[in-house]
Amino acid sequence: MGRIRAAFEDFGGQVLFAGETLAWAFRPPFRFELLLQQAAAIGVGSTFIVAVTGLFAGMVLALQGNYAMRQFGAEGYVGGFVAISLVRELGPVFTALMVTGRSGSAITTELGTMRVTEQIDAMESMAVSPIHYLVVPRVLAATLMMPILAVVFTATGYFGGYLIGVYVSLIPPGPYLDHTKAMLDVPDMTHGLTKAFMFGAVVSLIATYRGYSASGGARGVGEATTRAVVWSSVAILMVDYLLTFISIG
Amino acid sequence: MIRIDGLWKAFGDKEVLKGITLDVEEGTTFVVLGASGSGKTVLLKHVIGLLKPDRGTVTVDGMAISTLSGRELTEARGVFGMVFQGSALFDSMTVFDNVAFPVRERERRIPHDELLARVIESLRVVDLGEDVLDEWPAQLSGGMRKRVSLARALVANPKIVLYDEPTTGLDPITTNSVDSMIIQAKERRGVTSMVISHDIASAFRVADRLAVLYDGRIAAQGTPEEVRRSDDPYVQRFLSLWFEKQ
Numbered sequence: 001m002g003r004i005r006a007a008f009e010d011f012g013g014q015v016l017f018a019g020e021t022l023a024w025a026f027r028p029p030f031r032f033e034l035l036l037q038q039a040a041a042i043g044v045g046s047t048f049i050v051a052v053t054g055l056f057a058g059m060v061l062a063l064q065g066n067y068a069m070r071q072f073g074a075e076g077y078v079g080g081f082v083a084i085s086l087v088r089e090l091g092p093v094f095t096a097l098m099v100t101g102r103s104g105s106a107i108t109t110e111l112g113t114m115r116v117t118e119q120i121d122a123m124e125s126m127a128v129s130p131i132h133y134l135v136v137p138r139v140l141a142a143t144l145m146m147p148i149l150a151v152v153f154t155a156t157g158y159f160g161g162y163l164i165g166v167y168v169s170l171i172p173p174g175p176y177l178d179h180t181k182a183m184l185d186v187p188d189m190t191h192g193l194t195k196a197f198m199f200g201a202v203v204s205l206i207a208t209y210r211g212y213s214a215s216g217g218a219r220g221v222g223e224a225t226t227r228a229v230v231w232s233s234v235a236i237l238m239v240d241y242l243l244t245f246i247s248i249g
Numbered sequence: 250m251i252r253i254d255g256l257w258k259a260f261g262d263k264e265v266l267k268g269i270t271l272d273v274e275e276g277t278t279f280v281v282l283g284a285s286g287s288g289k290t291v292l293l294k295h296v297i298g299l300l301k302p303d304r305g306t307v308t309v310d311g312m313a314i315s316t317l318s319g320r321e322l323t324e325a326r327g328v329f330g331m332v333f334q335g336s337a338l339f340d341s342m343t344v345f346d347n348v349a350f351p352v353r354e355r356e357r358r359i360p361h362d363e364l365l366a367r368v369i370e371s372l373r374v375v376d377l378g379e380d381v382l383d384e385w386p387a388q389l390s391g392g393m394r395k396r397v398s399l400a401r402a403l404v405a406n407p408k409i410v411l412y413d414e415p416t417t418g419l420d421p422i423t424t425n426s427v428d429s430m431i432i433q434a435k436e437r438r439g440v441t442s443m444v445i446s447h448d449i450a451s452a453f454r455v456a457d458r459l460a461v462l463y464d465g466r467i468a469a470q471g472t473p474e475e476v477r478r479s480d481d482p483y484v485q486r487f488l489s490l491w492f493e494k495q
Contacts, residue, residue, distance in 0.1 A: 027320075029357060114339075122337035125297050125411075126351040127326040
């Protein structure tokens with residue numbers, strides 16, 4: 001019973017933290033320099049790993065798609081299948097999971113260390129809101145950079161799928177590209193970008209909250225980081241289901 | 250300047266503060282002396298609004314800190330500078346950026362030259378030169394970190410400076426120099442200081458008034474001489490060990 005109550009309190013704390021972050025986000029001074037620093041750390045810093053995972057995800061999709069569709073003589077549809085899968089689903093989800101592992105954990109560790117070494121208390125004592133100074137730039141940067149990273153993932157993924165589909169599975173490039181154009185539509189892209197945008201907000205809010213509320217020295221920071229990664233991953237899939245259900249339910 | 254009235258605080262079943270009442274007058278140094286775990290740091294965190302009391306009030310410079318929250322509390326903290334036990338320097342910033350931080354946040358359009366001059370002046374108060382400006386906190390010794398922390402607390406000319414165990418873990422020479430800095434901050438800048446400490450020698454050196462905290466209550470309060478002559482058994486025992494050594 002106590003654990004259930006603690007879980008509800010924890011969730012309530014996360015919701016209040018998100019509300020406080022939203023409220024501070026619209027208050028001056030606007031810290032563009034910090035936003036750019038975080039955008040560089042989260043966005044530019046994650047580009048390579050996102051591109052590499054995207055490339056291999058697209059290559060695997062093309063192999064699997066060709067394996068399934070050639071049974072019906074529909075190999076030409078592999079291009080469309082790869083594109084739709086990447087744009088609507090795998091691009092945003094995989095990108096969010098990669099950013100969670102790379103940047104989410106780093107954010108929790110950094111803020112957690114600042115909390116347990118009283119650096120956050122020091123900031124508060126200097127009449128500076130740590131939510132405004134530390135949390136808002138990280139959440140905004142992750143929310144804005146996630147769709148861009150998802151586009152990188154999707155583009156490299158489609159490129160990888162094309163290489164495998166056309167040069168390994170020997171699907172003619174004409175039908176590969178034509179079916180992509182025919183199957184992929186603007187709503188698919190807005191659906192994927194909306195997901196990435198939401199994942200960016202969810203992942204960064206969980207990561208910052210876990211760090212901000214860390215306690216108990218180095219061990220506490222370690223536990224907070226583990227929780228941040230686990231709960232971000234779960235939240236990504238839950239939000240993914242919700243948005244997909246709303247879109248095509 | 251600081252008035253604490255009937256302050257109670259518990260964490261779960263553990264009562265840490267049990268009805269603390271004290272006054273800190275403007276321009277004086279007030280030391281709260283007590284053994285580890287007596288509730289000193291919890292008391293200090295109530296003064297700056299980092300913790301909320303279960304009962305009682307904390308009034309600072311006419312503001313009821315204990316009832317404020319959010320933006321009002323953030324703005325009210327403008328009267329404070331605070332020196333933390335572990336210095337709490339921002340480890341992602343150089344010494345210059347650490348000391349400049351409170352000024353930059355309050356005067357966002359301050360020219361760089363003026364900011365640099367204020368940082369150097371503040372470092373000079375704690376006997377540090379310009380050579381440390383580009384150092385990182387991890388490169389400094391414990392004593393130097395403490396000095397930089399004090400420089401950061403003083404740079405924005407606060408009315409009140411709070412010290413959390415400023416001499417813990419320091420050698421006798423550095424302890425003496427930190428004591429001198431606390432006295433100088435009062436004499437040169439006219440700040441009101443509240444010091445939390447278990448260092449009896451240091452407390453008697455810097456205090457205008459002091460209180461001995463025991464088990465969440467104030468066992469004795471007054472001038473150093475009045476506290477020394479207190480007939481409270483805990484205060485007698487707490488002080489006797491040190492005075493016998495002298």
